[in-house]
Amino acid sequence: MNTRTLSLALVVAAIALGAALPAAAQKKGGTLTYTFHPEPTAMSTISTTAVPVSLVASKIYESLLDYEGPGMKPLPGLAESWTVSKDNLVYTFKLRKGVTWHDGKPFTSEDVKFSIEKVVTPFHSRGKTYFGEVSAIETPDAHTVVFRLKSPVPYFLRAFQASESPIMPMHGFTAEEIKEGKIRTAKIMQAPVGTGPFKLKEWKKGSHVILERHPGYWKAGKPYLDQVVLRVIPDGAARAIAIEKGEVDLAPMSGLPPAEAQRLGRLPGITASQEGNEGLGPIMWLEVNNRSKPLADVAVRQAISLAIDRKRLVDVIWYGQGKPASGPIVSGNPNHYDKKLGPLEYNVDKANKLLDAAGYKRGKDGVRFKLTQNFLPYGEEWVRQAEFIKQELRKIGIQVETQSLDMGGWLKRIYTDWNYDFTSNFTHNYPDPTIGVQRAFISTNIRRGATFSNSMDYANVKLDALFVKAAQTADGPARNKIWEEIQAILRNDLPVIFLMEISYTHVWNKRVHGLITNGVSMYSSWDSVWVD
Amino acid sequence: MRGGTVRFVLRRLAQLVPVVLAIAALNFALAKMAPGDAADILAGQMGHATLEFTQQLRREFGLDLPIVEQFLAYMGRTARLDLGVSVIQQQPVIELIADRLPATLLLMVTALVLAIATGVALGVAAARRQGTWIDNLISVSALLVYATPAFWLGLMLIVFFSIRLDLLPSGGMMQIGVAQTAVGKVLDVARHLILPAATLGLFYAAVYARLMRASMLEVYGLDFITTARAKGLSEGVIAWTHALRNALLPVVTLAGMQVGHLLGGSVLIETVFGWPGLGRLVFDALVQRDLNLLLGILFVSSVVVVLVNLVVDLIYGLLDPRITHK
Numbered sequence: 076m077n078t079r080t081l082s083l084a085l086v087v088a089a090i091a092l093g094a095a096l097p098a099a100a101q102k103k104g105g106t107l108t109y110t111f112h113p114e115p116t117a118m119s120t121i122s123t124t125a126v127p128v129s130l131v132a133s134k135i136y137e138s139l140l141d142y143e144g145p146g147m148k149p150l151p152g153l154a155e156s157w158t159v160s161k162d163n164l165v166y167t168f169k170l171r172k173g174v175t176w177h178d179g180k181p182f183t184s185e186d187v188k189f190s191i192e193k194v195v196t197p198f199h200s201r202g203k204t205y206f207g208e209v210s211a212i213e214t215p216d217a218h219t220v221v222f223r224l225k226s227p228v229p230y231f232l233r234a235f236q237a238s239e240s241p242i243m244p245m246h247g248f249t250a251e252e253i254k255e256g257k258i259r260t261a262k263i264m265q266a267p268v269g270t271g272p273f274k275l276k277e278w279k280k281g282s283h284v285i286l287e288r289h290p291g292y293w294k295a296g297k298p299y300l301d302q303v304v305l306r307v308i309p310d311g312a313a314r315a316i317a318i319e320k321g322e323v324d325l326a327p328m329s330g331l332p333p334a335e336a337q338r339l340g341r342l343p344g345i346t347a348s349q350e351g352n353e354g355l356g357p358i359m360w361l362e363v364n365n366r367s368k369p370l371a372d373v374a375v376r377q378a379i380s381l382a383i384d385r386k387r388l389v390d391v392i393w394y395g396q397g398k399p400a401s402g403p404i405v406s407g408n409p410n411h412y413d414k415k416l417g418p419l420e421y422n423v424d425k426a427n428k429l430l431d432a433a434g435y436k437r438g439k440d441g442v443r444f445k446l447t448q449n450f451l452p453y454g455e456e457w458v459r460q461a462e463f464i465k466q467e468l469r470k471i472g473i474q475v476e477t478q479s480l481d482m483g484g485w486l487k488r489i490y491t492d493w494n495y496d497f498t499s500n501f502t503h504n505y506p507d508p509t510i511g512v513q514r515a516f517i518s519t520n521i522r523r524g525a526t527f528s529n530s531m532d533y534a535n536v537k538l539d540a541l542f543v544k545a546a547q548t549a550d551g552p553a554r555n556k557i558w559e560e561i562q563a564i565l566r567n568d569l570p571v572i573f574l575m576e577i578s579y580t581h582v583w584n585k586r587v588h589g590l591i592t593n594g595v596s597m598y599s600s601w602d603s604v605w606v607d
Numbered sequence: 608m609r610g611g612t613v614r615f616v617l618r619r620l621a622q623l624v625p626v627v628l629a630i631a632a633l634n635f636a637l638a639k640m641a642p643g644d645a646a647d648i649l650a651g652q653m654g655h656a657t658l659e660f661t662q663q664l665r666r667e668f669g670l671d672l673p674i675v676e677q678f679l680a681y682m683g684r685t686a687r688l689d690l691g692v693s694v695i696q697q698q699p700v701i702e703l704i705a706d707r708l709p710a711t712l713l714l715m716v717t718a719l720v721l722a723i724a725t726g727v728a729l730g731v732a733a734a735r736r737q738g739t740w741i742d743n744l745i746s747v748s749a750l751l752v753y754a755t756p757a758f759w760l761g762l763m764l765i766v767f768f769s770i771r772l773d774l775l776p777s778g779g780m781m782q783i784g785v786a787q788t789a790v791g792k793v794l795d796v797a798r799h800l801i802l803p804a805a806t807l808g809l810f811y812a813a814v815y816a817r818l819m820r821a822s823m824l825e826v827y828g829l830d831f832i833t834t835a836r837a838k839g840l841s842e843g844v845i846a847w848t849h850a851l852r853n854a855l856l857p858v859v860t861l862a863g864m865q866v867g868h869l870l871g872g873s874v875l876i877e878t879v880f881g882w883p884g885l886g887r888l889v890f891d892a893l894v895q896r897d898l899n900l901l902l903g904i905l906f907v908s909s910v911v912v913v914l915v916n917l918v919v920d921l922i923y924g925l926l927d928p929r930i931t932h933k
Binding site for chain 1: 641642643644647648649650651652653654656657658659660661662667692695696697698703706707710762765769770776777778779780781783877878879880881882883884887888891894895896
């Protein structure tokens with residue numbers, strides 16, 4: 076435990092010191108091998124932003140900015156400096172000179188304009204969220220890019236992460252691919268050309284990916300590693316064995332079964348960390364169909380929330396890989412989370428009284444009413460969690476029947492058919508709650524067929540107005556006030572039952588250093604990671 | 608005689624076309640019955656997708672067309688041996704299959720050869736010593752292996768040979784990032800192949816051992832074996848030259864039929880051992896509703912199964928000259 080605290084302190088110190096850390100501490104050379112399953116389907120997040128792709132693509136491609144710390148403070152990246160106009164409508168980026176693509180060609184402002192206009196905005200899953208308000212992108216010279224916005228976007232400077240707005244080479248696409256909009260299936264998605272610290276050396280499908288150092292990388296002396304290798308190991312137990320044997324150095328993003336992550340984290344040579352995910356903000360809840368009769372009653376939803384022992388859920392079902400949720404925004408978000416919020420109350424008596432008062436009397440068998448639950452088909456923990464919820468709700472006289480569906484069936488039932496009572500669900504805050512929180516609760520997002528939207532049929536005019544206001548207010552105390560109000564409303568209305576801030580656990584061999592740098596550490600370039 | 612065989616093969620190949628197309632049509636219908644589509648899954652994997660984005664994905668991959676149109680397009684493509692583009696992987700299906708088929712074939716063929724060789728040898732040994740402790744040992748062991756789940760057996764083999772003894776790698780098909788000579792590469796793959804092939808092969812070895820034993824005992828009861836014994840031939844010669852050839856027919860039949868099963872079994876084995884084959888791909892394609900990929904793999908595997916059964920028919924003729932191909 077002491078060693079862990081110490082290494083944590085060292086990581087924090089390393090972040091604080093940044094480049095000032097003595098060069099002797101870092102070793103140049105060597106290979107970092109990580110494992111994840113499923114394997115990536117492409118080498119660019121334009122194709123898909125699924126986790127395995129984001130993991131590998133963020134080493135190959137860069138965006139205009141870098142980020143530091145859990146609050147994602149913007150730092151220079153491909154852009155050396157930037158200015159924002161007073162009305163927050165004009166962003167001017169000065170690009171770094173002398174940056175080359177992996178194929179040796181120079182990087183210019185034309186690449187940035189092309190990437191955002193033709194690639195990111197139309198094809199990235201969040202492209203329109205980030206750049207929907209952009210009215211023009213100007214390139215006055217080869218190293219200046221100007222973004223003009225129709226209205227302010229408070230999270231605009233957080234959009235320039237490698238996995239969110241990768242800058243791709245215009246010359247990497249054929250005229251036909253651009254003309255016919257065949258961007259997602261373009262050849263470059265499989266054979267990447269980026270500006271990042273690593274370039275693709277070998278991809279043996281189903282087996283491994285080897286990235287090697289980009290010798291022309293613009294950061295002097297970086298990257299430290301010679302190679303980053305991905306080993307595809309489909310079986311969770313086999314991944315754990317590979318880490319234990321030292322064949323693999325890192326299993327990022329909860330790549331191991333929770334029980335294995337907990338077990339390995341206790342071994343002397345291995346670290347299990349839940350840091351570095353603040354910019355993703357993973358959160359889990361019970362999505363409740365507010366159309367379904369007893370669940371439309373807020374007293375019933377509050378009773379359900381009171382009946383669940385979240386602490387036990389985290390410890391027993393998830394082996395400590397997370398913490399009880401206190402609302403829609405994760406507590407790791409240093410900018411928007413309301414620190415005054417305590418944990419959601421666990422009180423079975425109170426829950427029972429609430430249901431009695433609301434007129435839901437117990438029958439002879441002790442049952443007040445019956446509900447059907449679905450669960451996210453992501454693996455056995457989700458099945459066990461469903462069993463746990465069933466037991467908890469039995470205590471307040473709600474009989475639960477569990478229904479199992481695979482992903483295709485689950486998505487259709489929840490988001491197209493709206494034919495469910497409640498289901499476990501897992502989503503992300505992303506770098507800003509306007510991106511990650513609003514979509515689940517704003518009433519304009521009650522749309523049949525839209526996945527991970529407002530499937531609950533929850534509509535609150537006051538909340539809608541607050542979301543719109545938050546989306547237009549510049550980040551700062553005034554905006555935080557709005558988010559506090561939103562958190563209070565959702566905690567009271569409980570259109571979903573917030574369960575837990577599920578943590579992405581990263582398990583690594585202690586020979587690896589410098590992994591945790593910001594709120595999306597596993598989607599960072601790893602140019603400063605080194606191995607003993 | 609040879610001309611007859613050639614004509615037989617050509618006729619069977621011609622028959623193969625409608626059979627495979629019928630399988631393709633049936634596969635399409637079955638796959639379409641499952642709820643949800645790949646656009647939903649892909650949008651879901653991206654975590655944050657608007658309805659417009661999901662619909663854009665459907666348009667990009669032709670999933671927005673009426674189902675009849677999708678079916679006709681699919682059958683037209685299949686007839687031209689064009690397997691389309693995978694929605695989830697966003698690459699031509701034929702490339703995805705070509706990347707992984709060799710690994711699966713290597714695993715399957717090795718496992719099958721291992722299973723037949725071991726199964727036949729044990730089956731013959733048990734039959735020759737019917738009722739003795741050797742027979743009992745072989746029969747009971749075969750039953751035990753037959754009843755053991757393959758994925759569990761695989762994990763146990765990893766624990767024993769890889770973790771405890773540190774003799775063999777725990778997974779993968781080759782060492783990554785190590786420069787090797789051609790011979791070194793072959794040996795490296797062979798080392799990685801031992802555990803998965805043994806796991807997959809052992810189950811079938813048990814099946815063949817039991818079948819072979821029964822089949823041998825049946826042949827031992829026939830008149831020509833009595834004649835051979837009366838001629839004074841040694842038991843070894845009788846077993847390996849006279850009885851075996853006749854007793855092999857059911858094993859060959861079963862092996863041919865089991866090629867399809869073997870492909871199914873490789874899903875589990877490939878998962879446990881991280882073997883980069885088709886098995887895992889077909890599983891992912893199924894749960895991700897990646898229709899083109901799923902149908903493509905099923906198409907290729909149905910062609911393989913039909914072809915293997917053709918080969919089995921030809922082997923009949925070799926084993927038993929009384930069987931002719933007309």
